[in-house]
Amino acid sequence: MTRSPHREPDRRPPAPSAGGAIEPTTARELAFACLQAFDDSGFYLSDSLDRLQGRPLSTADRALAMELSYTVLRRRATLDAVLRQLVSRDPASVERDLWTVLQLGVVQLLLIPGLPPHAAVHETVELAKRINGRWGGMVNGVLRSLQRLVTGNVADAPSASGVPIVAADPAREGEGAACLEIVYRQLGANVFPDFARDPVGYVATAFSMPRELMARWSNGWDPAAALRQAAWFTTPGVLSLRINPLRTDRVRLIESLRSIGAECWPGDLPESIRLAESTRIARLPGFEDGHFSVQDESAMRIVDLLDPRPGERVLDLCSAPGGKSTHAAERMLDQGTVVACDLSERRLRLVEQSAARLGLNAISTQLVADDPASIPDGPFDAAMVDAPCSNMGVLGKRPEARWRLTEEDFQELPALQLRLLEAAAERVKRDGRLVYSTCSIDALENEGVIRQFLARQPVWSATTQLQSVPSEPGDGGFVAVLRRN
Numbered sequence: 001m002t003r004s005p006h007r008e009p010d011r012r013p014p015a016p017s018a019g020g021a022i023e024p025t026t027a028r029e030l031a032f033a034c035l036q037a038f039d040d041s042g043f044y045l046s047d048s049l050d051r052l053q054g055r056p057l058s059t060a061d062r063a064l065a066m067e068l069s070y071t072v073l074r075r076r077a078t079l080d081a082v083l084r085q086l087v088s089r090d091p092a093s094v095e096r097d098l099w100t101v102l103q104l105g106v107v108q109l110l111l112i113p114g115l116p117p118h119a120a121v122h123e124t125v126e127l128a129k130r131i132n133g134r135w136g137g138m139v140n141g142v143l144r145s146l147q148r149l150v151t152g153n154v155a156d157a158p159s160a161s162g163v164p165i166v167a168a169d170p171a172r173e174g175e176g177a178a179c180l181e182i183v184y185r186q187l188g189a190n191v192f193p194d195f196a197r198d199p200v201g202y203v204a205t206a207f208s209m210p211r212e213l214m215a216r217w218s219n220g221w222d223p224a225a226a227l228r229q230a231a232w233f234t235t236p237g238v239l240s241l242r243i244n245p246l247r248t249d250r251v252r253l254i255e256s257l258r259s260i261g262a263e264c265w266p267g268d269l270p271e272s273i274r275l276a277e278s279t280r281i282a283r284l285p286g287f288e289d290g291h292f293s294v295q296d297e298s299a300m301r302i303v304d305l306l307d308p309r310p311g312e313r314v315l316d317l318c319s320a321p322g323g324k325s326t327h328a329a330e331r332m333l334d335q336g337t338v339v340a341c342d343l344s345e346r347r348l349r350l351v352e353q354s355a356a357r358l359g360l361n362a363i364s365t366q367l368v369a370d371d372p373a374s375i376p377d378g379p380f381d382a383a384m385v386d387a388p389c390s391n392m393g394v395l396g397k398r399p400e401a402r403w404r405l406t407e408e409d410f411q412e413l414p415a416l417q418l419r420l421l422e423a424a425a426e427r428v429k430r431d432g433r434l435v436y437s438t439c440s441i442d443a444l445e446n447e448g449v450i451r452q453f454l455a456r457q458p459v460w461s462a463t464t465q466l467q468s469v470p471s472e473p474g475d476g477g478f479v480a481v482l483r484r485n
């Protein structure tokens, strides 16, 4: 994706960070360090969680660090609205890292049910003191004020004083938006705009959804639908696994997952399984032995539509980290070749690691430059372009994306996407298939690119164009199947 400078959700002018780096030894410290790395350098939280774990933390601590840091990033505008009520100083003058510690405290007291409040306050004050000896008193004061501000009531309708908590109803888990339950924890003060009078302002703060992005939603502006869509994007969504048919079958994998207490059931595609709750994937039985990969069902549809067959030569132009290349090789029974290209050498290593874990030999990786001349020559029987995009269909899974996107991205990305699609198309043989996909729900990146492509390349026609709606039941995205006439 085009890198844009990171913007604070509430566009606060940058205050000095004043924290310095810490070597994390607790869940809260790890969460803070990941957020600091994101603010300093734009690092993905998932990368930081792996990188910063200097001293081994327990699985429970790591899971808590992940929940804390992801929730802070997904809900930053909401946390800021609450903090503005509590902090007497001008927020713009508060050191950035101190503000992050305060956000971590508010998340624990308001948004993550089940955390004991005294531990949340104590641990957060200790974290503040460790980063900067002078911060403990202020953090303690703000969090104690927040405890007094919470009235203890819970409502089921949006209001200016209710902080929405979004959870999945366990009885309906895996059903997408249908399983969402939203409850509102009441505060003794109004912190959000009134939903009825200013629905855009309300959703932007109560659900931390940048206004510019909401304006681009393809469902138009229906306040109730927008609220549910924003609520969905505060959750990581449905977790699906794709079985590797060369190593196991769906019935056996479901049995072995259930044998360790992981609730799961078959998904819509023959190779998909839905899990009831997110879990540490590498610990599931069969992961190391390559019995499955993690992949959303909307992403599985892409290779399903490409329909690669044993013995074919297939180009995957934007392949890393390898979700679709490995799926294609599995569908081809590991016979033939998937030429997996990418611009990023580091990410191509991930394709190789996945192929090795899954026992696939048909994948051959190829580093390319942003120049069509570096792409391997055709002819290919089939090609896919799973293009770099805005990630607008997966904002819950990619919490960083919502704060990075700019208007310029929506100008630059379609031009890059069209260029990549044309480069792949040139290498597909007559009667060959070409699939274009994104994990965006933005028309400019989807139908818009296909329209331009068909106008410029009359030998191609589109046989299918599918838009997956976020939460129905998984990620949002787009796929088009093109045929050379």
Ligand SMILES: C[S@@+](CC[C@H](N)C(=O)[O-])C[C@H]1O[C@@H](n2cnc3c(N)ncnc32)[C@H](O)[C@@H]1O
Pocket: 001, 317, 318, 319, 320, 321, 322, 323, 324, 325, 341, 342, 343, 344, 347, 368, 369, 370, 371, 386, 387, 388, 389, 420
């Ligand atoms: C959406 S991701 C691909 C995900 C992948 N298909 C999968 O299923 O795991 C887009 C990828 O495009 C790569 N990319 C960006 N610009 C590129 C270019 N000009 N040529 C090839 N790859 C590019 C990025 O490095 C990134 O890995």
